[in-house]
Amino acid sequence: MKVHVDEERCQGHGRCYATAPEVFAPDEVGNGHELGDGVVAPELEDKARLAVANCPEQAITIEETS
Amino acid sequence: MGYHEPVTDWATDFDHTDEVWAADPYPIWDGLRRTCPMAHSARYGGVWLPTRHDDVAAIAYDTERFTSRSVVVTEFRPPLMLAPEGIAPPITSDPPFHKEARRLLLGVFSPQAVDKLEPSTRAYCEELVDKVQGRDVVDAAQEYAQHIPVRVIADMLGLPESDADVFRGFVNHVLEGVALPLEERAPGIAALFGYLQGHIEDHVAHPTDDLITHLLNSELDGQMLDPFHVVRTIGLLLLAGIDTTWSAIGASLWHLAGNPGDRERLVAEPELLPVAMEELLRAYAPVTMARLVKQDMDWNGCPMKAEEWVLLPFPSANRDPAAFGQADQVVIDREPNRHAAFGLGVHRCAGSHLARMELRVALEVWLAAFPVFHLADPEAVRWSGGQVRGPRTLPLKIGS
Numbered sequence: 001m002k003v004h005v006d007e008e009r010c011q012g013h014g015r016c017y018a019t020a021p022e023v024f025a026p027d028e029v030g031n032g033h034e035l036g037d038g039v040v041a042p043e044l045e046d047k048a049r050l051a052v053a054n055c056p057e058q059a060i061t062i063e064e065t066s
Numbered sequence: 067m068g069y070h071e072p073v074t075d076w077a078t079d080f081d082h083t084d085e086v087w088a089a090d091p092y093p094i095w096d097g098l099r100r101t102c103p104m105a106h107s108a109r110y111g112g113v114w115l116p117t118r119h120d121d122v123a124a125i126a127y128d129t130e131r132f133t134s135r136s137v138v139v140t141e142f143r144p145p146l147m148l149a150p151e152g153i154a155p156p157i158t159s160d161p162p163f164h165k166e167a168r169r170l171l172l173g174v175f176s177p178q179a180v181d182k183l184e185p186s187t188r189a190y191c192e193e194l195v196d197k198v199q200g201r202d203v204v205d206a207a208q209e210y211a212q213h214i215p216v217r218v219i220a221d222m223l224g225l226p227e228s229d230a231d232v233f234r235g236f237v238n239h240v241l242e243g244v245a246l247p248l249e250e251r252a253p254g255i256a257a258l259f260g261y262l263q264g265h266i267e268d269h270v271a272h273p274t275d276d277l278i279t280h281l282l283n284s285e286l287d288g289q290m291l292d293p294f295h296v297v298r299t300i301g302l303l304l305l306a307g308i309d310t311t312w313s314a315i316g317a318s319l320w321h322l323a324g325n326p327g328d329r330e331r332l333v334a335e336p337e338l339l340p341v342a343m344e345e346l347l348r349a350y351a352p353v354t355m356a357r358l359v360k361q362d363m364d365w366n367g368c369p370m371k372a373e374e375w376v377l378l379p380f381p382s383a384n385r386d387p388a389a390f391g392q393a394d395q396v397v398i399d400r401e402p403n404r405h406a407a408f409g410l411g412v413h414r415c416a417g418s419h420l421a422r423m424e425l426r427v428a429l430e431v432w433l434a435a436f437p438v439f440h441l442a443d444p445e446a447v448r449w450s451g452g453q454v455r456g457p458r459t460l461p462l463k464i465g466s
Contacts, residue, residue: 011414014177014422015404029172030419035163053402054344055411 002038002063003048007031009059014061017049020044032059039065070109070245074128077102081109082139082354082377083245087453091103095382096394104368112374112415114359117382119389119406121366125357125376126410129161131365132173132357132376134413138241138453139356139375142248151295154302157413163414170284170291171299174222174277176249179421180419183218188423190217191431198464199435204321207460211315214428216419219307224276225265232261237308244443244452258304262297277303303417311421313352314407316427320457321346321396322433328398333437336430342398342425348405349396351381354453355409366410380406436464 003023005016014026016032022044024032040048052060073084076094081087087094098105099119127131135152138302146151152158156167173179194213198204216230217397225233237414239254261308269278270293322329332342355378359370370376384405387393408415415421441447442461450458 011411012172012418013408013414014419016390017177027178028176028178029169030176050402054404056404056406056408058404 001041001045001048002041002065003034003052004038004061004063005032005034006059006061007033009057010055011057011059015054015056016051019054020047024051025049028037073174077105078107079109080107080113080115081245082113082453085450088447088449091379091381091455092385093396095385099382099386104366106368110141110375111143113139114368114370114374114376115379117379119383119386119387122378122380122383123406123410124379126355126413128162130457131360131363133160133360134158134164135160135340135358135446137356138244138376139307140244140248140251143358143373151298152156154298154305154355155295156300156416157297157306161412166286167295167299168416170281170286171303174280175417175420177419180423183222183420184222184423186221187214187218187427188431190214191428192435195431195435201464203461203463205460206319206462207312207457208318208430211319211428211456211460214314214315214347214424215308215311215369215421216346216423219303222277224269224274224278224304229261233308235303236261237305240305241309241454242450242452255417258301259297262300262304266293266300268295276455278344306415307417307420309417309450309454310352311376311424313450314347314350314421314425314452316457316460317350317352317455318346318425318429319432319442319462320447320460321350323439323460323462324374324444325396326440328396329433329437329439332429333433336433338399339426339429341401341403343422343429344403344405345396345400347399347407347425348384348390348400350407350456351384351407352454352456353409353415354379354381354455355413356453377453378409380409394416436462438466 010031012030014030017026023040025035073079073081074139095117103118107113149287150159150163156164159167194210216233220227236258243251258302273279284291357376359372359374361372363370385393408418442463446461447457448459
């Protein structure tokens with residue numbers, strides 16, 4: 001699976017990178033973005049889904065790649 | 067409080083400063099959500115009260131039809147000429163100006179910046195628990211929770227810690243005096259800005275590396291930031307940073323004192339605290355924001371008039387069964403938890419990373435020092451009303 005933070009919707013609550021720091025990281029003002037190309041390692045998928053579900057702005061989309 | 071007539075009908079005549087609301091607003095919101103999800107009151111010149119998550123969210127997102135020109139419901143509407151900044155930028159600013167004014171603060175309150183403040187916050191919390199060790203009963207609101215955000219924000223701003231009582235006086239006066247007429251509130255508000263003006267002039271003469279100096283050196287639209295903007299932003303940080311975090315720490319301790327199962331679990335599993343803390347923020351979110359209606363309109367069937375208020379009770383949104391399972395229960399290991407305690411949309415609390423750090427450290431230090439504690443006298447607990455709700459008197463019996 002692949003995740004993407006919509007930068008228009010993200011308001012910097014920080015729930016994604018607090019929940020799944022292996023998948024998301026903050027920029028210099030605290031907005032979240034996916035690390036690298038957003039492809040999530042299989043063993044991190046559950047954590048990434050939880051991070052997506054924790055976002056109060058529902059700013060993160062999941063693309064199922066397989 | 068006590069200035070207005072008591073409320074007899076919550077659907078048509080509510081008042082968020084009423085003592086019944088302060089003591090326990092959840093049954094009021096739960097009832098309205100079922101029977102009258104957009105309540106209206108003629109008080110304060112007209113106020114709407116959405117109680118459903120989706121309505122609170124829709125209004126928070128709609129910066130076209132609702133303005134943040136004032137976010138605290140009183141009898142007074144600030145003059146339009148204060149735009150685009152408003153009384154306390156950026157919280158009282160609307161897009162597009164809002165984004166630039168907010169950007170000045172976000173770096174200072176980023177997670178990376180907040181991490182650096184954790185050791186001093188922890189040391190201060192430890193100092194506070196050391197002071198009360200050996201006592202039988204401690205007022206956790208007044209002797210613990212209250213002091214933590216005051217100290218942290220004073221350090222950040224570069225204001226003397228010895229003025230802590232002065233700040234708290236301002237905050238109480240401005241935030242808890244909202245039901246009073248403007249002529250009674252004005253001297254306190256003037257005293258706050260007079261105090262800050264003095265410190266800002268001092269920082270202009272003697273720059274340091276604190277937040278006041280940072281703002282004085284900041285540019286907005288290619289111009290140095292107006293010192294008048296600086297004083298109003300600093301006023302905001304004091305007002306927004308103190309009562310709110312004090313409330314969140316106090317409400318969390320109140321919950322744990324009354325729910326020994328949750329307390330014991332956190333003592334046994336300290337690694338659960340970050341998850342538990344989000345649930346305590348959901349269930350006891352301290353902050354209700356407000357907007358003003360820009361123009362007469364029909365909003366989903368509600369005849370809204372220009373200059374009417376709309377309260378945004380994020381704690382009610384967080385208890386909406388349509389958005390959360392077991393919404394009225396604290397589920398200490400709840401996941402996922404997309405609560406809105408820090409607001410939704412462009413005005414998300416700029417200090418949320420700082421608040422979370424303070425809350426986590428305050429609870430860690432307290433639980434390590436006092437793994438067993440109870441409400442000493444449940445009847446003696448007093449909650450603030452208005453738009454920031456938390457325990458203001460919280461006597462806890464520490465030790466078994």
